[in-house]
Amino acid sequence: MEKLTARSVFITGTDTGVGKTVVTVLLARQLIAHGLRVAALKPIASGARRIDGQWRNDDALQLQQAGNVALSYAQVNPYCFELAVAPHIAAAQQQQVIDVDVVAHSVAVARAHAEVVLVEGIGGWQVPLNDHATLADLVLKLRLPVILVVGLRVGCLNHSILTAQNIRATGCHLQGWIANQIAPEFLFIDDHLATLQRHLDAPLLGLVSYSPQADYSDAWLTLDTLFTHPE
Numbered sequence: 001m002e003k004l005t006a007r008s009v010f011i012t013g014t015d016t017g018v019g020k021t022v023v024t025v026l027l028a029r030q031l032i033a034h035g036l037r038v039a040a041l042k043p044i045a046s047g048a049r050r051i052d053g054q055w056r057n058d059d060a061l062q063l064q065q066a067g068n069v070a071l072s073y074a075q076v077n078p079y080c081f082e083l084a085v086a087p088h089i090a091a092a093q094q095q096q097v098i099d100v101d102v103v104a105h106s107v108a109v110a111r112a113h114a115e116v117v118l119v120e121g122i123g124g125w126q127v128p129l130n131d132h133a134t135l136a137d138l139v140l141k142l143r144l145p146v147i148l149v150v151g152l153r154v155g156c157l158n159h160s161i162l163t164a165q166n167i168r169a170t171g172c173h174l175q176g177w178i179a180n181q182i183a184p185e186f187l188f189i190d191d192h193l194a195t196l197q198r199h200l201d202a203p204l205l206g207l208v209s210y211s212p213q214a215d216y217s218d219a220w221l222t223l224d225t226l227f228t229h230p231e
Contacts, residue, residue, distance in 0.1 A: 045077050
């Protein structure tokens, strides 16, 4: 098996609920299988439950378990909010303000311990984080290439094309995109993929088929495009 060169990436989505966590976990598993030390972070998470007196987000817990580098929950998810609403609103309800410098520090700490850090975003590309910064501003500060997760459902063409355009307009690099079939009844998948390949001007890195049992063993992800070249 070819030894891959480490490269950290940011995983964003066309919207909330499109499978960013599923894709991040799959990427972590494949990278670990290639012998790399991997950390998976969810720096900002809305929607949590109390576990041992602390707020914990289910997606962040999955990412903490997916990596093979020992990180505390707070290192994986420094901002965890109870309400499943936009992050700046959720933060305000807990009398907090999201500081992008805090997130950048958590990513830097993880990169000091791991060969690859997978950073999962929250919501879509331009979701506000505070009164001044959006998720796009955070990614620009992190200077990470971006993987776009496309949730295959009605409306995905418009959402994907607009998001890809804005990623580039922000000054970030769209490394590629991964399609995730989140709607079992979605029709003409091949036609949608072909349309997106023509319009996104970035490689299709993988396809995750719908799985009601969360068994993604048949998913394919092309890692060599992402991780065979140094940063």
